Amino acid sequence: MSEHVQVDIFDEYSTTFRYGDMGKRLAEAPITTRNARASLAAGVHWRGIDPEVHLGYRKAKRGGVWLVRWRAGKGYRQETIGTADDIVREGTLDFEAACRAARDHIEVARVAAKAEAEGPAPTVRVAAEAYIQRHEARIRARTGGKLSRKAARGQLGRHVLPDEIADKLLHELTRSDLKAWRKRVTDKGLVVDTVRRVSSDLRAALNMAVELHHARLPAALPLEIKHGLAAAEGHSPVAREAQVLPDADVRRIIAAAWEVDAAEQKWEGDLARLIVVLAATGARFSQVIRLTVGDVQAVQRRLMVPTSFKGRGVKVGKIGVPVGDDVIDALRPAVAGRIGSEPLLVRWRYKQTTPTHWERVGRGPWGTSAEFAPAWKLITARAGLPAGVVPYALRHSSIVRGLRQLLPVRLVAALHDTSSAMIEAHYSAFIVSALDELAAKAVVPLVSAPAEIVAIPRPRAVGGAE
Template sequence: MSRTLKESRLTTKNARLKLDLGQHWRSLDPSIHLGYRKGKRGGFWIVRYYLGAERYKQTTLAKADDLLPADGTEFLSFEQASRAAKDYVGRQIKERLAAVAGPLLTVEVAINEYLQMREIRENAIHGGSTGTKRDARSRLRKHVLSSDLARRLLLDLEVEHFVKWRQQLSGLAPQSIKRLINDLKAALNFAVRNHRKQVAADFERVVRDGLKIDEPNISQGRQQILTPDQLLKIIVSAAKIDKAQSLHGDLHRMVVVMAATGARFSQIRRMVVSSVQPERKRLMMPKSRKGANKAVQIYPISITQDVIECLFPVTKGRSPDEPLLEHWIRKQTGFGKWVNSARGAWKNPSEMDGEWKAIVADAGLPDGTIPYALRHTSIHRMITANMPIRTVAALHDNSVAMIEKNYTAFITDHIDQMAADIAVQLIYPDQSG
């Protein structure tokens, strides 16, 4: 290190007023010095830190609060300048360490790497481009890659950057915001796994807190528990809309499986012909890709004979590893003109958005009823049938903690009813007095 630093009194305006014009220093720690450059019309805060070999790096932070009150941004008090100096040096050190591991990463680079990975994975699984990948790319390009957030270094990301970005999403529907945030989370978490040295130690916490989903805004579906009559109307209307639009039973089968299993769309679309086991009246459901790798990749769900019969046309004479549920993929041949191009597996829930709205209207259900209501209804039905919560969670590829968190009201109400049903009367009228 260099020779001993001659320290000056910088903590108050009055102390700085007595200093001569020029630079004055105070040590914040052995390698970081906060400086004050006094001029004729006020002063500036500066910082320098030790690089080694008698070398320092120095930069100006902001104006001192000599003439105007400190505002934490343009004019800083001594305490604010001290924090700003330490933050600046901390970022510089992190950037130097990250640079050793490769070019500094931005949010944009992280997203593009993630989308490239998804494209490679989907091509390997499905042999071609998928609607899932296109939807994610479209959402991220429109709402993230076009924003200031995209140019932020991963190293410098703070919760407030996400908060500012999310304020720009106020016009989006809650479910659209949820999908977008989940896409962005996945991209940033993918970056962490591949570039650990190029992100801050608290990066995962920043992402978690900054992209925490506001449950009251996105959990409306959890209140959409369908009655048995409403569920039947949905199935009947699905068949009706399917026939009216000449969809060859594809829409009807998808809705039937969603209602019968309570599984996520992303799971159902990955089912293959051999997933149907008619002799055992069950479906082998692929587990979701959420969370860590899972040892068991499929799990059984019991179904009724009517579901088996509904699926029979798409299992007869087909290869066991072909996608179970397919639909016609359409292409545009002119303005407002579409024709069936080829059959392929479902890729994304958005592919049935228009038909689902028609189903809801035909069934006379409230506007805003979402397909996920079928999953919530399935979970609710099992809870109220006295099925153990652990079993309910397993049959819906979820954790006990998540079931208890999201369906607490239903569980509590049902326990209260069960307790009331088994309560024993202990005092009879002829015992009184």
């Protein structure tokens, strides 16, 4: 059975061809070895390697180059893929290597054509903008229309959108591109945690784009994203030692919060109660601001803390966190006379009436942590703590307090709405110390001393000398 192919009528240096079916068989040129190619006349010679895919060899006076052509719609496309190994040197391709390069080239070209078939091919910029819009919409839904300045746009807007990677087509994106971007971000002098956060935001944006445009993107793209944005080998994030505060420092922070609340800011207890809950529960700011009046269970001495929005799995609605009578007493003014569905922690809202005058218009729920950032600086200064101590130190300290009290790691993780793996990764040094203390309690005396100590006489030397 003879093989019929489309016979070409094209200029050999053009990139797109149209074929007419002339019922002729493709002449399989001997291009598989250097010796075979040496006997060929100057010009282009073809050999089929896959259905509707031909590997070509263009012979010139000084060696030749490899070409590939393949069907693309109603016509064919052709491109150069490398230099033939007529003269063996670095970078040249033999026949087998040329076949592999041809197939890889066609796979990429077909993915690109597929991506462009349904409109402009998506870029990293498109992925980042879509993620930003969805993230901001979620924040507005949670905060009643308010948007934090530290939303995803802050990180992606500063480190992704202005970068050259933003214009990279998603179907062409490789792990090398992502690693090069990460290096550029790191070279800016950013701290490791910031690089990790912006990398996580970019990974989330790209993975969301893969879900939205999966039919137009290569199947290997998720793996390229995973390895391209992976943290450096051997790096394991740990909680900063300076941010784990002893209980005495935490008490000073709470005392200073009451003083700043009353004296400098006149928050009427709103600020101090926020700090008390953060310190007592070790919860994230985004969790405690969603506490309601009904979440205060005074009889059980417990706060029902809402779970965080982090993670993808199905989570329980609230976590019961034990607290002391002192915390319950501090919250009583915020509970008295209010219904259970009202937000527990609120703050005064102000309206500007003149260029220099603001007046209170009522209390409302907290929106973002930035709302108490200036007050936090006053609190840490009054408590005599270093300026670098951040509010998240209260969470670090709560976790370590549980570990030092020899609570099981799994229980500490559950109380703080995180995983045992994260506790072990970030607080491993404190786990070891706690286990040492626990193991020391199992040490019991095993050797009993004799009732009377009898000295062992020294042996006499030879000849009777002592």
